[in-house]
Amino acid sequence: MTAVVEPNPFARQLRHWRTQRHVSQLDLAIRADTSQRYLSFLEQGRSRPGRTMVVRLAESLELSLRERNALLLAAGYAPIFPESDLDTPELGPIRTALERILDGHLPYPAVVTRPYGRLVAANAAIDILTEGSSAELISPPINVLRLALHPDGLARRVRNLPEWGRxxxxxxxxxxxxxxxxxxxxxxxxxxxxxxxxxxxxxxxxFAVPLRLSSPDGELRLITTITGFATAVDITLSELHLEAFLPADDRTAEILRRRAERRRNPSD
Structure with a gap:
């Protein structure tokens, strides 16, 4: 009688991610430069992968750094990607670079966020997104997604909320x-x-919904670009996103330029 091998944590996670990514065993085997037979043994818990193979499989499945660490742990190996605090001295150059990027985007708004919309940093033009919002929504820690869609936040000024919100x-x-x-x-x-x-x-x-936003200076039409830190080897950095707002027309660009001038010269 053949013994049934119960899948181990690594086998379960590997099968889960392969299924989630809609990748066949053959395709994943080709991507990871191994055989379908060996991959089948891994998913059945009949073989134990080496550390390098775990990393190759994680890369082939395009897992995040956090998920790659979890797959390594499931296979019995120590995580290889650190998770640093943004306030540590080691990440000082990164913080400085982010501040320069944000300032360089002025007079247009830009924010840096962590997962679930947690605000990390923003430039001075964020005032166009926060003005008129309730104190609760713009008090740290700020969640920019909740701020954007909450009826006491930006949403009250969004003219195309049903479309843009979705x-x-x-x-x-x-x-x-x-x-x-x-x-x-x-x-x-x-x-x-x-x-x-x-x-x-x-x-x-x-996929092409500009933000139409009411302001005391007139309606703004904004589009956004989102940039990730794809080559980061630190979990914290890899999970950061830079969202930059751009004017969709000349009128919006002019309004944002005038607002920036008023911030610099509030007495004028």
């Missing part, structure tokens, strides 16, 4: 599909509870 939440849902996370699912549900019903027609382009 652009934000659908982006988060895409991340949740790639990397299942109960906490993220709960956060998405919270954000969606703030949004009004949307009657999106057949011409709606969810």
């Amino acid at each position: 652009h934000v939440t659908e982006s988060l849902r895409g991340k949740a599909l790639r990397c299942p996370d109960t906490r993220l699912d709960e956060f998405i549900a919270e954000l969606e509870s703030y949004l009004p019903e949307a009657n999106l027609g057949p011409d709606h382009l969810g």
Whole structure:
């Protein structure tokens, strides 16, 4: 009688991530430069991978640094990617570089965030996103996603909230599909509870929704770019995102330029 081998934690995680990424055993074996037979043995718990193989599989599955550490631990190896505090002296040059990037984006707003929308840093132009918001939402620690969609935050000034708000939440849902996370699912549900019903027609382009924002100087039309730190080898840095807002028209650019001048010369 053949003994049944119970999958070990590594085998379960490997199969989970391969299934989640919709990758066949053969495709993953090719990516990781191994055989399908060996990969099958790994998923059944019949073989124990070497440390290098675990790293190759994690890279082939495009796991985050945090997830790669977890896969190493499941295989019985120590994590290889550190997780530093942003306030440590070692990351001083990174903080300085981020501040220069933020200042260089002026007069347009830009923010640096951690997972779940936690604000790390912002430039002076963030005032266009915070003005008129409740004190609770703009008191540290600030969550920029909650600030954006909460009825007491930016949302009260967003003229296309049903469309733009769902652009934000659908982006988060895409991340949740790639990397299942109960906490993220709960956060998405919270954000969606703030949004009004949307009657999106057949011409709606969810991936191309500018932010239409009311301001004392007139309506602003903003588009965003999101940059990640893909080559970081520290978990903290790898999870940072720089979101930069850009004017979608000349009028918006001029309004933001005038606002910057008023910040520099408040008495004028």
